[in-house]
Amino acid sequence: MSQAHRDTLYVEDARILAREAFDGDQVILRLHAPQMAARARPGQFAHIQCDSCLPLRRPISIMRVDAKAGWADFLFKVVGEGTRRLAERRVDERLSLIAPIGQPFTYQLQHRRPLLIGGGVGMPPMIFLAEEMHAVTGAYEPLVILGSEVPFPFQSRPSQLLVPGLPEGVIAAMPLLDDWRVASRLASLQGYPGTYEGYVTDLARAWLDGLDAAARKEVAVFACGPHPMLEAVAALAEEYHLPCQVSLEEFMACGVGGCAGCVVPVETPRGPAMQRVCVDGPVFDARSVFPPA
Amino acid sequence: MVHKLEREMLASEFCGMRFDTPLVLLSGCVGFGEEYTRVSGFSNRDAGAVCLKGTTLEPRLGNPPHRVCETPQGMINAIGLQNPGARYVVDEILPTLDFDETRFIANISGSTVEEYAEVARIFDDSPIDAMEINISCPNVKEGGVAFGNDPEMSARVVEAVRAQTEKPLITKLSPNQTDIQENARRCIEAGSDAFAVINTLMGMAIDVESRTPIIGNNQGGLSGPAIKPVALLKTHQVYQVCREHGIPIIGQGGVTTAEDALEFLIAGASAVGVGTALFYDPLVCEKINAGIAAYLERHALNEMAQLVGSLVPND
Numbered sequence: 001m002s003q004a005h006r007d008t009l010y011v012e013d014a015r016i017l018a019r020e021a022f023d024g025d026q027v028i029l030r031l032h033a034p035q036m037a038a039r040a041r042p043g044q045f046a047h048i049q050c051d052s053c054l055p056l057r058r059p060i061s062i063m064r065v066d067a068k069a070g071w072a073d074f075l076f077k078v079v080g081e082g083t084r085r086l087a088e089r090r091v092d093e094r095l096s097l098i099a100p101i102g103q104p105f106t107y108q109l110q111h112r113r114p115l116l117i118g119g120g121v122g123m124p125p126m127i128f129l130a131e132e133m134h135a136v137t138g139a140y141e142p143l144v145i146l147g148s149e150v151p152f153p154f155q156s157r158p159s160q161l162l163v164p165g166l167p168e169g170v171i172a173a174m175p176l177l178d179d180w181r182v183a184s185r186l187a188s189l190q191g192y193p194g195t196y197e198g199y200v201t202d203l204a205r206a207w208l209d210g211l212d213a214a215a216r217k218e219v220a221v222f223a224c225g226p227h228p229m230l231e232a233v234a235a236l237a238e239e240y241h242l243p244c245q246v247s248l249e250e251f252m253a254c255g256v257g258g259c260a261g262c263v264v265p266v267e268t269p270r271g272p273a274m275q276r277v278c279v280d281g282p283v284f285d286a287r288s289v290f291p292p293a
Numbered sequence: 294m295v296h297k298l299e300r301e302m303l304a305s306e307f308c309g310m311r312f313d314t315p316l317v318l319l320s321g322c323v324g325f326g327e328e329y330t331r332v333s334g335f336s337n338r339d340a341g342a343v344c345l346k347g348t349t350l351e352p353r354l355g356n357p358p359h360r361v362c363e364t365p366q367g368m369i370n371a372i373g374l375q376n377p378g379a380r381y382v383v384d385e386i387l388p389t390l391d392f393d394e395t396r397f398i399a400n401i402s403g404s405t406v407e408e409y410a411e412v413a414r415i416f417d418d419s420p421i422d423a424m425e426i427n428i429s430c431p432n433v434k435e436g437g438v439a440f441g442n443d444p445e446m447s448a449r450v451v452e453a454v455r456a457q458t459e460k461p462l463i464t465k466l467s468p469n470q471t472d473i474q475e476n477a478r479r480c481i482e483a484g485s486d487a488f489a490v491i492n493t494l495m496g497m498a499i500d501v502e503s504r505t506p507i508i509g510n511n512q513g514g515l516s517g518p519a520i521k522p523v524a525l526l527k528t529h530q531v532y533q534v535c536r537e538h539g540i541p542i543i544g545q546g547g548v549t550t551a552e553d554a555l556e557f558l559i560a561g562a563s564a565v566g567v568g569t570a571l572f573y574d575p576l577v578c579e580k581i582n583a584g585i586a587a588y589l590e591r592h593a594l595n596e597m598a599q600l601v602g603s604l605v606p607n608d
Contacts, residue, residue: 003389007333011576035333055517055573056363082363098332098575253361253368254572257328259321260346260375261361274354274375279331 009101009256010035013094017071024150025078026121027087028063033097034070041104042129043224043247043283046074047255049096051085058082059252059262059278061224062100063124064131072099075124075153101255102282105129105245111220112140115207115242117200117233119147119225125247127177129222134182143207144177144184147200147225156186158194165210166203170196200225201232208240216240221286223247234286244286250277267291299586305341305597307541307564308461308486310396310422312341314582315554315597317489317543319568320344320400320425320465321372325386332575339578341564342396344489345382347427350408350415352378357509362498367517367547368569369496371510374402374430374437379415387419396422398463401454402430402437406446410453417458426454426485429467429492430514438495441467441476448479455484463543465489468520468527477534488535489543489566490528494520517569521547525560532561532602549577551584558585561602 014031021027036046040062047057064073078084089095105125107114114133118126123146133140143163146152152174159173161183170185172194177184187196187203196203208216219240223233224247237244253261257279266275266288275281303314318329318340325345329335337343355375362369376382382399390397399416401424403409409426416424428447430437440446451464464480466473468491477488493514498507506512524546531542544557545566554565570577585597594600 003327003330005327006330009331010333011574049573054363055367055569056361057572096574251359251361253370253569254322254328254575256331256575258323258571259361259370260324260355260372261370262358263355263360263375264358272354279328 009098011096011098012036014097016089016091016093016095019089019091021087022151022153025087026075026150026153027078028073028075028153029089030071030073031095031097032070033072033099036097036099037065037070037072038067040065040072040100042132043104043125044100044102045282046072046097046099047101047252048086050082054082054085056082056253057098057255058086059101059249059255061124061247063127065128075121077121098255101278103280105222105247105283107133107220109139111218111243113215113218114140114142115204115219115221116142116144117147117204117221117223117225118144119200119229120149122223122225122229122247123148125224126222127174130177130182131180135180142182144174144182145187145200145203146174146184147187147229149188149190152186152192156192156194159183159185163207165207167196167206170194170203199232200229201236204233204236220244230286231290234290237286238292245283246286246289247282248277248284248289249282252278254278264289299582302586302589303582303597305563307341308423308463310342310461312396312564314339314341314578315558315564315585316340316578316581317545317564317566318343318571319545319566320347320427321370322568322571325382326390326397329571329575334576337394339582340395340567342398342422344398344400344425346376347374347400347402347430348376348379348382348412349374349402350379350411352376352381359507359509362507364496364498364515365519367515367519369498369508369513369515370493371508371513373510379412383415383419387421392420392422398423398425400425400427400465402427406449406453409450410457413454413457417460421460423461423463424454424458425463425465425489426451427465429465438467438469438492441492442470444472444476444479447476448483451480451483451485461486463487463489465492466527466531467492468523469495473527474530474534477531481534481538481540485540487541487543488531489545490531490562491524491546494523516547518547518549521553525556528557528562529560529604536561536602548581549573551581551588554581554585555588555600558597558600559602559604561604563601
């Protein structure tokens with residue numbers, strides 16, 4: 001009898017170590033949650049109790065962890081009652097969380113030029129993935145493209161890293177990624193300085209077009225963000241014959257696979273299915289979510 | 294985990310089954326019995342029984358998203374009985390369960406009386422400990438609550454299932470009906486051994502910007518603390534009918550704390566269902582168990598049975 005899944009999630013009362021607020025109702029919380037920090041992988045999330053008077057938790061994706069120090073960072077945007085109350089929590093308060101939940105992104109060395117695309121609150125898993133790919137493994141050269149229609153939750157700066165093929169003047173980068181020597185570029189329709197004025201997929205296309213055929217074969221795409229963005233990313237990956245994984249979100253109740261409340265329709269080799277975002281996802285192969293015509 | 298002393302106090306017999314604790318994990322909340330064991334510290338042993346996800350004869354994909362949404366002190370769900378079909382459950386899932394941990398109860402559903410009977414026949418030839426007849430699912434177009442709100446149809450379903458099995462039969466009653474007592478009476482006559490009271494209340498939530506229902510199925514079933522007072526009253530009403538027949542009740546609806554569970558026991562339930570509360574706190578069962586045991590000790594009661602139906606009504 002296989003019970004390999006048992007005892008893989010931890011309930012922790014995590015103390016808020018730091019809290020930083022940004023324009024656009026965005027907040028980053030650093031939580032002390034050593035059990036999950038020791039095990040979390042990019043793409044996974046925590047199911048967080050935002051307030052004791054709300055009956056349901058909220059799934060929030062993990063942006064960074066430090067296994068040694070035992071902390072994890074979460075970036076979220078206020079979109080409703082749960083995140084509004086979460087944004088009101090202060091340093092030294094405790095939050096109950098269940099984590100780390102879900103299937104992480106998977107990657108292989110044959111695709112050593114990963115393209116990571118994060119839109120809005122879809123940025124955190126891309127930052128986690130970039131850190132793991134580059135800093136931990138060292139064998140990858142990721143390009144991270146981040147998109148936002150509210151001010152980015154960091155002070156961007158001109159990148160120290162050259163990325164061939166991009167339109168002139170698109171030089172704004174996320175400092176954290178730049179410090180890790182991971183190339184990043186930003187996209188927005190809001191005309192922020194150094195930022196590509198357009199969609200993340202258009203910037204991605206420009207980069208892909210600048211690669212020769214051999215280099216393009218080394219690209220795999222990873223994305224998290226609003227559904228229309230994911231659909232556009234999946235179509236782009238399909239057009240360039242690139243493997244693509246997307247991370248999804250859906251209203252969620254239990255977060256551990258028990259209630260089937262958070263399903264999304266997917267295509268499987270055995271036909272259509274409804275799969276749970278919490279434990280079957282949140283990372284899915286793009287083709288199963290957006291089947292090519 | 295339940296401590297030894299607690300275990301002795303909390304154990305009971307339910308339809309001939311030994312329940313190690315009075316708690317029953319409710320159908321639809323814990324998948325097919327293994328999902329919550331992902332959580333470190335969670336154990337099926339903290340529950341007297343675990344009700345598996347509603348199962349139909351053929352596989353069902355269930356309803357489109359959104360299937361759940363939060364409401365004041367509760368939530369609405371419309372899963373739509375997503376399940377892989379009775380044959381798959383019996384052949385592929387039951388062998389993966391550890392029947393030493395707890396009692397596993399199948400939840401059988403259908404669109405026709407014949408389908409209920411066929412699902413019961415398949416589970417009868419399995420190690421499942423008991424069957425819960427789901428005549429109260431509000432989220433499917435046929436069967437479910439359409440049967441459960443009509444005492445005559447409820448009785449026909451129970452009778453058809455009874456003919457297929459000697460295993461304990463628990464009928465899950467709907468709160469969405471005029472006279473739950475009449476329904477209970479008819480189901481007892483038809484051969485029900487026990488009741489689960491209540492299933493969810495039918496409800497709706499609307500996104501005012503788009504003017505569309507939030508739930509993909511438009512409507513769904515309301516659960517959580519919001520429905521506890523309704524569930525308590527229904528449990529007490531059904532207890533009035535069951536008492537003389539010695540028929541036990543699983544009282545359920547919004548149980549979150551030991552005090553909630555005690556209320557249901559006092560109202561007449563012999564066991565208490567826990568569902569939505571798990572979403573809030575997956576480790577809630579051991580806390581409820583400890584709270585019930587502490588209450589029994591404080592009131593110098595040797596066993597829970599002394600508490601069941603001990604309500605002292607006002608004059």
